[in-house]
Amino acid sequence: GIQVEQSPPDLILQEGANSTLRCNFSDSVNNLQWFHQNPWGQLINLFYIPSGTKQNGRLSATTVATERYSLLYISSSQTTDSGVYFCAVDEDSSYKLIFGSGTRLLVRP
């Protein structure tokens, strides 16, 4: 099956810093999403981005489908950005999302 690898596994930032999270996937995909799981466990959808670039406030994402990777950019980080960021993709011929193991982000004040 498709493999989804996220890096780095852990990241500690000072408030105001910028960061880039990476997601590599081993096969072509139709669906790629980024999620933020907050400290209360809720999964918040950030981007649906199987290709191209999108921006939403301080967050942006780029997926280069031909090279099988996606990047999530967080600028001017805030303490509320803390949590785990997941990349998830679909697996060919199945109706399920395959999640990466996540990047755990801690933003310190």
Place this chain on the structure above:
Amino acid sequence: EAQVTQNPRYLITVTGKKLTVTCSQNMNHEYMSWYRQDPGLGLRQIYYSMNVEVTDKGDVPEGYKVSRKEKRNFPLILESPSPNQTSLYFCASSFNFFTDTQYFGPGTRLTVL
């Protein structure tokens, strides 16, 4: 407000006592799915539904049942819960699985003693 709701949000129960976790979406989505999240194992799909009366197994369906009698609702049924079903459960929905955003519910923390 467009949303996926789950109830209950938290539940502590005992082995063997049947329970149902409800999931409802108000976005007229055709696709719905259940996942469980466990430390070290990540999120795994339990069941999914492509439309009313159409359901299929995911990766970890054992011990669970689902039904899709109405488009908006997709309940998860545990007929005889066991401690290994202690987990964080998420319901998700979308118009089209391959081309649209999947929206996740707030999660249900289930503990089976």
